[in-house]
Amino acid sequence: MKILAVNAGSSSLKFTLIELPEKNVVASGLFEKIGISGSCYTIKYNGEKIKKEVNLVDHSVAVRILMEELINMGIISSLDEIEGVGHRMVHGGQEFTESVVLTEDVLDRVAKYNELAPLHNPANIMGVKAFMKALPNTIQVGVFDTAFHTTMKEAEYLYPVPYEWYEKYGVRKYGFHGTSHRFINKTISEYFGRNDLKVISCHIGNGGSITAIDSGKVVDTSMGFTPLAGIMMGTRSGDIDASMLSYLAGKTGKSLEELTNDLNKKSGLLGVSGVSSDSRDVEMAADEGNERAILAQEMYAKKIANYIAMYNNLLGGADVITLTAGVGENSKTMRKSIIEKIASLGVKIDDERNDFRGEFRLISTDDSKIPVYVVPTDEELMIAMDTMELKNKNN
DSSP states (O other), X not given: OEEEEEEEOSSOEEXXXXXXXXXXXXXXXXXXXXXXXXXXXXXXXXXXXXXEEOOOOSHXXXXXXXXXXXXXXXXXXOGGGEEEEEEEEOOOXXXXXXXXXXXXXXXXXXXXXXXXXXXXXXXXXXXHHHHHHHOTTSEEEEEETTGGGGGOOHHHXXXXXXXXXXXXXXXXXXXXXXXXXXXXXXXXXXXXXXXXXXXXXXXXXSSEEEEEEETTEEEEESOOSSTTSSSOOSSOOOSOOTHHHHHHHHHHOOOHHHXXXXXXXXXXXXXXXXXXXXXXXXXXXXXXXXXXXXXXXXXXXXXXXXXXXXXXXXXXXXXXXXXXXXXXXXXXXXXXXXXXXXXXXXOOBOTTTTOOSSSOEEOBOTTOSSOXXXXXXXXXXXXXXXXXXXXXXXX
């Protein structure tokens, strides 16, 4: 069974064609600058990569070209080979607690949460509609970033603000990266052969979140009402004192919207280091003695370590800590720095085990009180598997 896993952004469309149940990646690619000058697309297949510049007026054009290229490149012989399309959907509020078959009615319900994820939800919906048009007889499935976190209890997802903010406006912690955290929890639970693991899952990439999971259910997560909250990230500040916004508005003359944009796009590693939002560039600058880059690295590791320690306490002692995503999978320097900062938990790193990139591997010592594993994430596979499951249920 061939399933397309899709992530539609406001000006982009990322796809992976996966064969299940074998879990083989058949092809993948990215359509960029949709609706913008200089648009192009890249498709990887059979060890080769093609890149073409083309006028991508909207997502429907991108999807039409994708369908044509899949056939022209011999990736599939007919569109009928695509038996399902799974879509990354960012925000499902409290309503969507699991993956669902997407219909026009469901999309209308998803659209209610557009104002909670204005950069993502409308784009996700556009992508779905484009595939509905191109593949009208193919099941479309929505896999929500927020769904995995709906097991949180009130004491964790509510903010200590006027309760009517929650009742009237839906102000609460929703959490994100849920598909990744769910994949990591599934993978490490299968590895240990246990369904009752207490897991601290650390998704550390350009965006980042830490999640406490007990027996497959989320207890708490670091991202909140929006993806801005929690740990320091590539360009996001993470947790701050909200009072600074009114102070800075008076000092700078900037609007609340402009300041929020600064917190989302000009802060984090970029804001502190002044070098880049890419952890690799910041790490390189730190190695060369750049003091602000060194400071950014130190702050970044501390923020992550503090959340791990807090969630270890919340879980009453974790069974395992997992590190994933761009930084977690590939930066041995940052992994070491984080683990050294949770030494009080009895966690110890093995430098030899830690000397690698991008593999499933134990990196803590044998006598570490909590084992630490690097677990490569695969959100596309998780999306495809959910799509296959719902297709089989609906046959």
